[in-house]
Amino acid sequence: MAATARPVVVKSFVDAGCQTHLIGCTATRAALLIDPKAGKRAVYEKALADYGLRLEVVVDTHTHADHLSDSAAWLARGVRCAMGAATKCERAVERLKAGDTVAVGKLAFRVLAVPGHTPDSIALYGHGLVACGDTLLVGGLARADFRGSDPAQLFESVKRELLTLPDATVVLPGHGYQDLLFTTIGHERAHNPALRHADGRAYAAALGAVEGRGNTPEVDAMLATNLAAAPVLPEGPAAVAACCAMGATSAASAPIREQRNDELAPRRAELVARSQWIDVRDPWELAQDGRIPGVPNYPLSELGFVLDELRAHPPEVISCKSGVRSTTAVKTLRYLGVLRDPISMVGGFGKWKEAGLPVEK
Helix, strand or coil, X not given: CCCCCCCEEEEEEEECCXXXXXXXXXXXXXXXXXXXXXXXXXXXXXXXXXXXXXXXXEECCCCCCCCCECHHHHHHCCCEEEEECCCCCCCCCEEECCXXXXXXXXXXXXXXXXXXXXXXXXXXXXXXXEEEECCEECCEEECCCCCCCCXXXXXXXXXXXXXXXXXXXXXXXXXXXXXXXXXXXXXXHHHCHHHCCCCHHHHHHHHCCCCCCCCCHHHHHHHHHHHCCCCCCCCCCCCCCCCECCCCCCHHHCCCEEECHHHHHHHHHHHHHCCCEEEXXXXXXXXXXXXXXXXXXXXXXXXXXXXXXXXXXXXXEEECCCCHHHHHHHHHHHHCCCCCCCEEECCHHHHHHHCCCCCEC
């Protein structure tokens, strides 16, 4: 079993429930950064260097109310920045309207207008993925009680623009509060409880959101900074609100089966021979540190693109560097129904190597 080569590199970052996505073109090494969070620039720069990517475009899918965007800092450094055409941002960002294309190297992403969470919300679709910001989340929809929010419009935007995409489309949301990294259009269409309402009016009535109720003084301060022409961005800002609404899943709460390296080591050859062990570290980590002999690499952020392969050869064991990413992989793949009860290796490759167990470059 080996991961299929794709024209797209995807690396997702999670910080206090906020998700940022780095998308790169394998042919040209040009890259797009979606919804960067202030205070995390060094993390993004390291990922760009690790993957050998060159950042060309930064996109904010909407004006963030819960956390500070780092797009202003990238704009000041000469990187192209873009937002939806309805934005009231005072910076010199490109205004993207429905049907526009965001080109990154040989990649092209179509702009979808998905208002409701905010009037300026957009999504980017192409190459088997949709980065949808705060609209469709894993198992739910975004909240819609800020000034300018419209829950009925949010519901209809998701139905019209997102649920008409192919089932296999990987959804990269702007938030994830349950340690579930991604989902698919088909899975949300079938299982998202927020989408079971007859129409937007029914969803709005069930949600009972009051426009403006979510605008605390802290939220208003975030909005003002994110709209400012030249905002001052602190290095370690915290999120001040959650952005999930009705239907947020609790699937991640089920216990996870875990085993230590000394328990798994005697079974390694058997599991590898049956294609039942995968490593979800980033590719550069394997090149730098080595791997457990025979265990193939399926990077965590790109698991959504190999779901059929994983269904055909369901891994029993998932490992990473320390056990954190393997836990996320287990929760996400279990939520999607791809795996039933896989094992996350405690301590990951780091503890395996420390124990003097076999390693290959």
